[in-house]
Amino acid sequence: MDFGLTDDQRALQEAARRYAREKLLPYYQTREGEGRFNRDMVREMGELGLIAPDLPEKFGGLGVPGVTAGLITEEIAYGDHSVSYIQLLTMLCGGVVAEFAAEDVANEYLPKFIKGEKLIGLGLTEPRGGTDAAHLKLRAKHDGESFVLNGEKSSISAAAQADFLVVAARTGTDEEGARGVTAFLVDMSLPGVSRAAYNDLGSKAVGRGSVWFEDVRVPAHMMIGGEGKGFTQVMRGFDYSRALIGHMCLGPAQASMEETWPYTLEREAFGRPIAEFQGVTFPLAEYDTQVQAARLLCLQTLWLRDQGLPHTREAAMCKWWLPKLCTDAIQQCLLTHGHLGYSQDLPHQQRLRDVMGLQIGDGTAQVSKMVIARETVGRAAVQYARK
Numbered sequence: 545m546d547f548g549l550t551d552d553q554r555a556l557q558e559a560a561r562r563y564a565r566e567k568l569l570p571y572y573q574t575r576e577g578e579g580r581f582n583r584d585m586v587r588e589m590g591e592l593g594l595i596a597p598d599l600p601e602k603f604g605g606l607g608v609p610g611v612t613a614g615l616i617t618e619e620i621a622y623g624d625h626s627v628s629y630i631q632l633l634t635m636l637c638g639g640v641v642a643e644f645a646a647e648d649v650a651n652e653y654l655p656k657f658i659k660g661e662k663l664i665g666l667g668l669t670e671p672r673g674g675t676d677a678a679h680l681k682l683r684a685k686h687d688g689e690s691f692v693l694n695g696e697k698s699s700i701s702a703a704a705q706a707d708f709l710v711v712a713a714r715t716g717t718d719e720e721g722a723r724g725v726t727a728f729l730v731d732m733s734l735p736g737v738s739r740a741a742y743n744d745l746g747s748k749a750v751g752r753g754s755v756w757f758e759d760v761r762v763p764a765h766m767m768i769g770g771e772g773k774g775f776t777q778v779m780r781g782f783d784y785s786r787a788l789i790g791h792m793c794l795g796p797a798q799a800s801m802e803e804t805w806p807y808t809l810e811r812e813a814f815g816r817p818i819a820e821f822q823g824v825t826f827p828l829a830e831y832d833t834q835v836q837a838a839r840l841l842c843l844q845t846l847w848l849r850d851q852g853l854p855h856t857r858e859a860a861m862c863k864w865w866l867p868k869l870c871t872d873a874i875q876q877c878l879l880t881h882g883h884l885g886y887s888q889d890l891p892h893q894q895r896l897r898d899v900m901g902l903q904i905g906d907g908t909a910q911v912s913k914m915v916i917a918r919e920t921v922g923r924a925a926v927q928y929a930r931k
């Protein structure tokens with residue numbers, strides 16, 4: 545077992561760290577007010593190879609292992625959790641495109657996503673619910689050289705600003721469930737697409753929202769993989785994204801911890817630094833311990849993936865634990881700052897609101913625990929789930 549990083553990993557981590565601390569962190573709070581990403585910033589990240597470093601070199605990526613991608617994601621999230629959504633969405637959706645799309649489609653679009661020229665998102669959830677995603681309704685009807693899309697996607701990260709979405713649509717019958725779902729790479733500038741952003745609690749720069757498709761004609765060659773294969777293709781990507789989400793949550797938690805420990809030396813009560821009160825330091829010490837343990841779980845999950853070994857169970861553990869733990873750790877940092885922590889002048893409240901969203905996004909804790917149970921004792925653990 546080797547916990548050391550290679551020179552390449554260290555160099556990339558350092559580049560991401562420098563970018564996050566110099567370019568992202570100082571504007572974390574102002575960026576929230578803008579409600580969308582500055583495209584110059586996105587292109588700059590792309591030029592530095594920070595958006596989707598794991599994607600193959602033939603598409604403009606760096607072809608680094610998942611472990612390296614996780615480390616870089618955490619660094620960016622340290623500076624701005626919302627900005628790390630760009631990485632998550634590009635690595636998740638870009639990975640699906642790289643593996644399953646037609647070669648000419650992958651060659652044409654992936655370099656644009658990796659370089660930050662275009663933003664990609666995932667359209668899976670629908671108004672009737674995201675947990676039971678296999679029974680989605682948005683329909684894609686084959687018509688000559690196209691598929692015609694009708695329906696609505698809801699709760700889509702970057703809905704209001706993405707240039708492309710990987711859309712999961714029903715090409716088969718409702719009864720076919722997951723087997724009737726096909727994925728498409730859809731250009732958001734096509735006629736018949738409309739969208740609107742929500743007024744969210746956090747991650748406001750991401751612009752989560754709804755997308756409506758009204759007779760949207762998608763060229764057939766934009767289908768990703770085979771007909772009826774879309775759901776399983778996207779779900780396979782989730783084992784990866786769940787560990788990356790862990791790193792997205794670790795970044796802000798780490799930032800708040802690093803700001804809070806020194807504060808316990810500066811702030812005095814009863815004529816002494818509050819660091820002298822174990823009631824102050826013990827909760828921080830406990831969260832610091834758990835955050836480090838959780839980081840190791842994420843890295844182990846990514847390492848298993850890099851080795852081609854099963855990691856569904858570990859990924860589900862990351863998904864339920866990290867967003868919850870990091871939300872709690874940030875809240876403790878906020879409380880340690882007393883009344884100042886409750887003010888919007890300090891970033892802890894924003895980090896709390898941002899990270900909390902990922903207790904729901906990409907699946908709730910209940911779903912993750914169902915996956916862990918299913919992976920451990922088999923389908924008896926989810927016997928009530930619809931076929």
Ligand SMILES: Cc1cc2nc3c(=O)[nH]c(=O)nc-3n(C[C@H](O)[C@H](O)[C@H](O)COP(=O)(O)OP(=O)(O)OC[C@H]3O[C@@H](n4cnc5c(N)ncnc54)[C@H](O)[C@@H]3O)c2cc1C
Pocket residue numbers: 665666667668669672673674675676698699700701702747752901902904905906907908909910911
């Ligand atoms: C910040 C954020 C970002 C997101 N980004 C995207 C995105 O980019 N693309 C996308 O497609 N979607 C996205 N989503 C949607 C997200 O994936 C869904 O919200 C999630 O899957 C849950 O679906 P739901 O909200 O419809 O809840 P529902 O499915 O309606 O569930 C409601 C509640 O019931 C619980 N529940 C449901 N079934 C069971 C069960 N069998 N056992 C126990 N409990 C159960 C759930 O855990 C939940 O607490 C995002 C959501 C958020 C908050």
